[in-house]
Amino acid sequence: MAILIEPFLGNEFLVRALVAGILVSIACSIVGTFIVLRGLAFIGDALAHGVLPGIAGAILLGVPGMVGAAVGALAMIAGINLITRRSRLSSDTAIGLLFVAMLALGVVIVSRSTSFSGDLVGILFGQILGTSVEGLMVQAVATLVVAAVAIVCARPFLLLSFDTELADVAGFPARRYHAVMLGLVALTVIVSFQTVGTLLVFGMLLAPASAGALLAHRIGAMMAWGTVIGAVSTYAGLLLSYHLDLAAGASIVLVATGLFFAVFAVVNLRSRVAHPSALAGRAE
């Protein structure tokens, strides 16, 4: 028992990290649910990487990283919109190209300064153990905003996930609520980069919500499962990193993805036992 609790009793920074991780888990499972349901994983990934040059630029200019992240995310969304609307290329191609360009730009900016390499690792993989009280406050506010917007927009978001045309016909313009949804993804990525980093936040967006999708028959339940899985991953990941001296952010994401695959395996096994013949028909 002692090894499960003790690290958190003696180390305030671990408690802050745990709270930060749980806040990230809540925001990520709300936003991640819609990313999974709407098949926006690629856009989420692109946003997560698109913020890198923004953060790097902000650090170079001495501006808070979060401001830079916001600028990077906005540029990414604008770029995606522009390319998909103006050209006949599929949005996959456009997003993929922007994604690489932003990543390269970020590294180029970072390479301007030799003292930057430590920061780069921090940006990409997060510094959850260095979470400050102010950082927690920002996290908490952002999580509240994400939750509030998700509650207000629950109906249009549900319609969008079900059938975008139905949303339009029902008087909830799909384009408007899609933009709101992208804004939530961006906000979550921006405030989570400090905790789990821009590369790893994607794992927190996808893994808990996907596991929730396998376990739940309702969207609210999917979010609840996602939050629980995210929180458990944070706790277990911090514990692992403490005892085994591993990178904290990466440990958390590793536990989260591990939990996803465990749930995936169990659910598959269970349905194989319950409906041995139904599997062929489910291959679509």
Next chain:
Amino acid sequence: MTAPSPTAAAALPGAGRPTSISARGLCVGYDGQEVVAGIDLVVPDRTSLALVGTNGSGKSTLLRTLVGLLAPVRGDLAVLGRPPGGAPTRIAYLGQFHASGFVLPLRAIDVVRMARFPNLGLLGRMTSADHDLVAAAMATMGVADVATAALRSLSGGQQQRVYLAQVLARRADLIVLDEPTAGLDAGGRERYLEAFTAELLRGATLVTATHDIAEAAEYDQVLLLARRVVALGPGRDVLTADRLLDTFGIVVRDRHAEHAGRFVVAERAHGQPQVVERVPPPD
């Protein structure tokens, strides 16, 4: 356009009554590319219109224009007295393709409840009247017993019944359906016909795209489409062998069958190679 000029509005059933749809010189299409031009159409309130044509004939394009998903390429169009899309609380639409019900963690009843969203807005609470509408619609379509089952666990035919229940629960003044019987079994078809006949009696206006010529013959007006307006008018005037030939490309004529008022339409462009239809004999 070489298309025969469509029937004048004055000859329409219910002419002079308020209209749910009125189109003049309407051209529909995608991205400014026209699919069907020269549509002159009046659908009075509480009447029905069937769109008949092959896949790609413009049925869906016209329906999507009526509900505001596509902007008209040109021409005038008023739906429920407004520009299309202007009255979301009064319209119900069932398209042909449904997003992946397979991934979505939704129960059948959650899908039918969506029907009430336009009237409730963002935060309005479901009233007991809303819940009653949802329950009644599911009972009508015979899916009350699977209300709490996961949508993804239902068969294609059951899912289609759930979507039709959603349309019923809208309580719309204008109902627009795109091939609503696709995937329905005989029982589902029967419930569908009964339910939407009842919707007409309730006072709704019904616009349906269909491959089923026998069903179309029951509608107040039939619009035959083949990337142009082939004909528009009451079913018995419009659903003739010549016009169906124009619409579908192949009509197999059999003298004996024709004496009995039947002929066979083989739909070349449709996925099924031989759709055989019977049309009731003209009086």
